Amino acid sequence: MRRHEHLYYVLDHPEISDSQYDALMRQLQAIEESHPELVTADSPTQRVGGKPREGFVKVRHSSAMLSLDNALNEGELLDFDRRVRELLAGDPFQYTAEVKLDGLSMAAHYDSGLFVKAITRGDGLEGEDVTENARTIRALPLRVPNALPRFEVRGEVVMLTKNFQKLNEEREREGLPRYANPRNSAAGSLRVLEPAVTAARQLNFFAYFLLVDGKPFYPGHWESLEAMRQMGFKVNPRSCVCADAGALFSFCQSMEEARDTLPYEIDGVVAKVDSVAQQDRLGWTAKAPRWAIAFKFPPRQAETVVENIEVQVGRTGALTPVARLRPVAISGVTVSNATLHNEDEIQRLDLRIGDTVLIERSGDVIPKVVRVVRHGEHRVPFTMPARCPICGGDVVRAEGEAASRCVNSNCPARLKETILHFAARGVMDIDGMGEALADQLVDRGLVDGVAGIYSLTLDQLLGLERMGPKSAEKILQNIDRSRAQPLARVLNGLGIPFVGERTAQILADTFGDLDKIAAADSDALQTANEVGPKVAQSIRGFFDDARNRDLVEVLRAAGLQFTQEIRGPVGGPLTGSTFVLTGTLPTMTREQAKARIEALGGKVTDSVSKKTTYVVAGEAAGSKLTKAEKLGVPVLDEAGLLGLLDSSKSI
Numbered sequence: 001m002r003r004h005e006h007l008y009y010v011l012d013h014p015e016i017s018d019s020q021y022d023a024l025m026r027q028l029q030a031i032e033e034s035h036p037e038l039v040t041a042d043s044p045t046q047r048v049g050g051k052p053r054e055g056f057v058k059v060r061h062s063s064a065m066l067s068l069d070n071a072l073n074e075g076e077l078l079d080f081d082r083r084v085r086e087l088l089a090g091d092p093f094q095y096t097a098e099v100k101l102d103g104l105s106m107a108a109h110y111d112s113g114l115f116v117k118a119i120t121r122g123d124g125l126e127g128e129d130v131t132e133n134a135r136t137i138r139a140l141p142l143r144v145p146n147a148l149p150r151f152e153v154r155g156e157v158v159m160l161t162k163n164f165q166k167l168n169e170e171r172e173r174e175g176l177p178r179y180a181n182p183r184n185s186a187a188g189s190l191r192v193l194e195p196a197v198t199a200a201r202q203l204n205f206f207a208y209f210l211l212v213d214g215k216p217f218y219p220g221h222w223e224s225l226e227a228m229r230q231m232g233f234k235v236n237p238r239s240c241v242c243a244d245a246g247a248l249f250s251f252c253q254s255m256e257e258a259r260d261t262l263p264y265e266i267d268g269v270v271a272k273v274d275s276v277a278q279q280d281r282l283g284w285t286a287k288a289p290r291w292a293i294a295f296k297f298p299p300r301q302a303e304t305v306v307e308n309i310e311v312q313v314g315r316t317g318a319l320t321p322v323a324r325l326r327p328v329a330i331s332g333v334t335v336s337n338a339t340l341h342n343e344d345e346i347q348r349l350d351l352r353i354g355d356t357v358l359i360e361r362s363g364d365v366i367p368k369v370v371r372v373v374r375h376g377e378h379r380v381p382f383t384m385p386a387r388c389p390i391c392g393g394d395v396v397r398a399e400g401e402a403a404s405r406c407v408n409s410n411c412p413a414r415l416k417e418t419i420l421h422f423a424a425r426g427v428m429d430i431d432g433m434g435e436a437l438a439d440q441l442v443d444r445g446l447v448d449g450v451a452g453i454y455s456l457t458l459d460q461l462l463g464l465e466r467m468g469p470k471s472a473e474k475i476l477q478n479i480d481r482s483r484a485q486p487l488a489r490v491l492n493g494l495g496i497p498f499v500g501e502r503t504a505q506i507l508a509d510t511f512g513d514l515d516k517i518a519a520a521d522s523d524a525l526q527t528a529n530e531v532g533p534k535v536a537q538s539i540r541g542f543f544d545d546a547r548n549r550d551l552v553e554v555l556r557a558a559g560l561q562f563t564q565e566i567r568g569p570v571g572g573p574l575t576g577s578t579f580v581l582t583g584t585l586p587t588m589t590r591e592q593a594k595a596r597i598e599a600l601g602g603k604v605t606d607s608v609s610k611k612t613t614y615v616v617a618g619e620a621a622g623s624k625l626t627k628a629e630k631l632g633v634p635v636l637d638e639a640g641l642l643g644l645l646d647s648s649k650s651i
């Protein structure tokens with residue numbers, strides 16, 4: 001499983017499918033459940049074992065995490081190069097250049113090959129302990145075989161653009177504010193108190209520094225990148241050794257050109273003098289090293305005029321105002337639309353038609369309006385139409401909601417969006433069912449809802465524009481294959497308001513049966529994790545509608561997956577208990593004791609407080625034992641702990 005994690009998350013080259021990996025995971029979970037003594041801290045199951053916490057502890061870095069001087073253009077880059085050459089007084093040297101990822105810096109510490117701690121950059125000297133959350137990042141190895149005894153890897157935590165877009169869509173659907181850019185969402189996701197939420201956000205980690213005792217271990221930076229790659233870390237392949245400033249600048253240019261094609265956001269290139277000995281000779285200014293520079297790309301912003309504001313109708317019937325712009329080029333892409341999200345956003349911006357605005361592209365598919373730069377001469381205020389621009393149905397804005405909605409459930413615009421959502425990647429995965437096809441299917445009356453997809457015939461598809469026999473057959477095959485998608489995806493595909501990917505998975509795991517979910521009352525639904533009154537009411541409302549019950553029956557007849565195995569939330573008889581381990585136990589290592597406590601849902605912390613449930617003390621226990629005795633916290637020896645673990649297991 002470790003090998004497959006590495007292949008998938010570090011090398012982007014999986015050999016098995018997601019469902020095969022999931023099957024392995026369930027097998028391992030089952031083995032560990034019946035043999036808790038086999039659970040180790042670096043087991044793939046332990047990535048999401050952590051419990052929610054109350055706050056983050058500040059930790060000092062082994063050495064300051066760098067902040068670099070910037071070069072904003074070629075001239076400033078050449079100035080940097082000239083200073084380096086002068087200080088090195090004719091010594092030959094070379095640069096290592098790497099793309100500068102737009103994320104959040106983090107230091108990951110390893111001891112005896114095991115991942116033990118992760119600290120955010122913070123102010124560079126001191127950061128926050130985010131170990132449990134970082135553990136959920138699959139590109140970060142939990143175990144590094146044959147490694148240095150103790151080392152630290154620094155790198156960037158990023159959210160891939162596609163995950164960022166998905167997250168924002170989901171948040172919008174659930175009525176939550178959108179994240180402004182992938183960097184903010186990566187930072188927000190790493191610092192949530194609930195590791196399971198971090199896990200769901202699928203963060204990534206790219207390593208760029210290898211340190212031992214706060215200092216570079218290898219004599220050259222390139223060598224250390226290579227070493228980290230060998231150790232199993234994800235090192236960005238977009239890096240190179242440059243012989244001089246000319247080569248460096250052309251690398252910067254080529255990365256700026258490639259910027260839009262990369263799966264993550266970058267905002268520049270970092271260049272370092274490769275040799276650590278030469279780095280030491282160059283030294284530091286008051287705040288930054290003289291041997292490194294960040295070449296910053298210009299922000300992807302431009303000014304233009306809002307020529308009109310139109311509305312688009314989404315799957316839930318939400319009307320989204322979109323600014324039609326006088327076309328403007330932003331780093332090579334012509335932009336003519338920007339989303340305005342909703343009426344409140346337009347008010348917040350104080351935007352009217354005719355105004356000149358600042359537009360920015362940052363990870364999102366559709367650019368956004370940063371602010372109004374100048375008011376136009378003839379400003380026309382925007383008002384949300386009272387009728388749907390597509391079907392003429394009533395538009396209603398419910399109290400406490402930001403969105404105005406078309407209430408006609410047969411609105412063609414809603415229908416098309418519903419089909420696109422159902423067929424989307426990560427939902428029912430019906431490849432080929434894109435916008436052009438959905439438009440034709442709805443406009444020609446071939447489908448009047450997602451259920452209609454399953455009765456499409458080859459002849460019907462062949463009658464459509466730009467549809468050859470080969471692609472028609474392929475689409476029918478893809479539709480057929482979607483029948484095997486698991487219950488959680490079917491639930492997500494139904495498009496119940498506030499039920500996104502994550503909530504659908506929780507419901508599927510809790511109830512294991514679509515009919516049970518459809519029949520559950522609001523109280524029963526709220527027994528599922530994270531399902532509150534609002535979500536429960538939305539689910540009830542959906543299944544109380546006779547049309548949706550019909551839809552469910554058609555999908556059942558089509559052979560979709562309505563059941564799965566029930567999987568309870570992670571937890572155990574010791575859930576809610578905290579343990580502190582101190583001293584040397586006679587037969588177990590501290591790591592083993594920790595794993596066994598955690599396997600039963602208990603939590604192991606570092607410091608003793610009144611809230612500590614037990615202190616487990618071995619030989620040569622120190623101040624923690626004294627403190628426990630002072631606070632009256634029960635103290636166990638190893639035999640006592642084993643007794644507690646055994647009796648808990650039988651509960």
Ligand SMILES: [Zn+2]
Pocket residue numbers: 313388389390391392393406407408411412413414
């Ligand atoms: Zn409508």
